[in-house]
Amino acid sequence: MxxxxxxxxxxxxxxxxxxxxxxxxxxxxxxxxxxxxxxxxxxxxxxxxxxxxxxxxxxxxxxxxxxxxxxxxxxxxxxxxxxxxxxxxxxxxxxxxxxxxxxxxxxxxxxxxxxxxxxxxxxxxxxxxxxxxxxxxxxxxxxxMIPPPYRDLAGLLTNDTIFELEDLPQSLAVIGGGVIGLELAQAMARLGTRVAIFDQGDQLGGTRCKVVQQVLQDALSRELTLHLGTNPEPQDDNGQTRIDWDGGSDKFDKVLVATGRxxxxxxxxxxxxxxxxxxxxxxxxxxxxxxxxxxxxxxxxxxxxxxxxxxxxxxxxxxxxxxxxxFPARVPSSRKTPLAITFTDPPLVSVGAAPGDGAKTGSADYTNQGRARVDNRNTGLARIHASAPDGRLIGADLFCPGADHMGHLLALAIAQGLTARDLLDQPFYHPTLEEGLKPALREICAAVPLQIPGDRDTGSPPGA
The missing domain is CATH 3.50.50.60 (FAD/NAD(P)-binding domain)
Incomplete structure (x- = not known):
């Protein structure tokens, strides 16, 4: 010793x-x-x-x-x-x-x-x-974390084991609609697996904005099955896992438990x-x-x-x-602007803080955004939040093409204390996905006019 x-x-x-x-x-x-x-x-x-x-x-x-x-x-x-x-x-x-x-x-x-x-x-x-x-x-x-009902299932998978599969399963039940569950569920569905997500709650991916949550839910439901607000009960059944829930029952080859770590x-x-x-x-x-x-x-x-x-x-x-x-001296450090990305397609991103009382929010719809239509990726929504009365950017919730990159831009703007007007005064090249944020920023400017020293925003072409 x-x-x-x-x-x-x-x-x-x-x-x-x-x-x-x-x-x-x-x-x-x-x-x-x-x-x-x-x-x-x-x-x-x-x-x-x-x-x-x-x-x-x-x-x-x-x-x-x-x-x-x-x-x-x-x-x-x-x-x-x-x-x-x-x-x-x-x-x-x-x-x-x-x-x-x-x-x-x-x-x-x-x-x-x-x-x-x-x-x-x-x-x-x-x-x-x-x-x-x-x-x-x-x-x-x-x-x-594996809840007790799932621990002894023959078809049990977690994110620690799913990547060791020799082949893609024909069907997959995903327990938990958090970040891991959403990413792997959509990926498996796009690779040809029949996928269903089960979650006791009605909030996917930890979304903070109800409007973005609905857009996310609508988009995912076109690719896989969602059973939200349910209490799934699993049991082995002749080489598969049967999942029973309020109002239904189904069998799956594998069960991915994604209820957190x-x-x-x-x-x-x-x-x-x-x-x-x-x-x-x-x-x-x-x-x-x-x-x-x-x-x-x-x-x-x-x-x-x-x-x-x-x-x-x-x-x-x-x-x-x-x-x-x-130690024992205390050395505090400031933390970076919160930034979280779920790599669904399109990406789901939260930046900064959720809007509090009195905050102003601007929205940008990407279903008709120019570059998104060019790339055939015109799905989703961006919501940007600002404090009142100064219009300083405080946060954003995005589910739209390019959100994983635009989240970094907005995190920088929030860290620098920029207002919506400050960001609008920066160059937005045409046609880009970033340009699609301008309607949300303009909406904030209209709601918080005190931040506008002079209207230098020349607008964007239709559909941008």
Whole structure:
């Protein structure tokens, strides 16, 4: 047994943990990065990258089917095994790149082991060694939540297992209409699988705007079946899974449970830290520092269940790395403008804040937008929110072509404190999807006239 010491110990080598280790070491800390496998990040292995590879294949199939609108005649056939083989090959490339980066870390700072707390600044490792640290960062990630009725199903899938399928299923029930459920459901439907989404609520993808929610629901219902506000009950049935719900019953080859991901905190013995834990086993976390109460403990990334997004995990790791080294001094950091993207087609995007009392909202309909019609992608809606009486942009909810790119533009505008008039005064090239935002911005300007020093907007051609 060896007694190890360091300035900052990090438990978990995912996106948040790697960022935390890098941040602390860059600022002069002696670090120890502890992980049981160093297998790579959730993003590369079972999250962002494999899901986008499946979505990319689905988009190619859908584009081929829609080519007739341009006078292009095609015949579409989907080779399921080939789709999944390509997915895994490129997924493994991304994972290998992540592991190569981990391998470049100082060898004496990496420990392959499981860790558990024996005190607020002490860890016991599965190797038998112990660690005494100035501060400890928990970056253990998350795992799929599987409700009890689904745990023993023969056809059970999660986002941790779906990419290992050898072929596409003929039919798929998706339990949960959140980000993961929507992305994989639409992709599978476009690849030829019969898909139905079941959700106890009536809100898909965490949408904040009822108008956008309805447009999203209408668009998805043209490609797959939606059973919202239902309580599905599953059971194995002769090699398939039968789903019963209020008013119906159906059988599926596979069931994808996409009801969220829970923080990986089991086995850490957090109760030995002296922290007060809530009913979910989580301590209170300061969003500006990621510190747990006054303890030398920081909780980041998916493990804190606050902002389960890669760029947020990376930011949180960097914030905690600095704060852990500075402990007991408190080092608050400002957070970036919230930006969340669901890679449906068209993309579903939320930026900044939801509109509060007195806020003004402008809308832009993309069903008749010029560039969207040119590309045969004229579906969706953009809603932009501004404060009154100054017209300063505060948020947006988008479900329209190009929303994943326009979300970044709007996040920058919000961070810079721009008004709707300020954004209208910038160049909008014709014909682009970005140009389609102008009706929403003009609507805000009309509702908040005090922001207009002089009307320099020359308008757009009809249908733009």
């Amino acid at each position: 060896t007694d190890l010491t360091c300035d900052v110990a990090i438990i978990g080598a995912g996106t948040a943990g790697l960022a935390a280790e890098r941040s602390a070491r860059k600022n002069g800390a002696r670090t120890l990065l502890i992980d049981p496998a160093f297998n790579g990040t959730t993003c590369a292995t079972v999250g962002c990258m494999p899901s986008k590879l499946l979505i990319g294949a689905a988009r190619a199939a859908q584009d081929a089917r829609g080519a007739g609108a341009f006078g292009i005649r095609t015949s579409v056939g989907v080779d399921g095994p080939a789709v999944l083989q390509r997915l895994r090959k490129l997924r493994d490339d991304f994972v290998d790149a992540t592991r190569a980066g981990i391998a470049k870390l100082p060898e004496d700072s990496r420990i392959t082991a499981r860790a558990r707390f024996t005190g607020p600044d002490r860890l016991a490792l599965s190797t038998g060694d112990t660690v005494q640290a100035g501060a400890i960062i928990i970056a253990t990630g998350s795992s799929p 829970a923080p990986n905190l089991a086995g850490l013995d957090l109760e030995k830290t002296g922290l007060s834990l809530n009913d979910k086993g989580l301590p209170e976390v300061d969003p500006e520092t990621l510190q747990c109460a006054d303890a030398p403990i920081f909780l980041v990334g998916d493990a804190n269940a606050a902002r389960p997004l890669l760029h947020e995990a990376s930011d949180e790791g960097a914030i905690a790395g600095r704060g852990a080294l500075a």
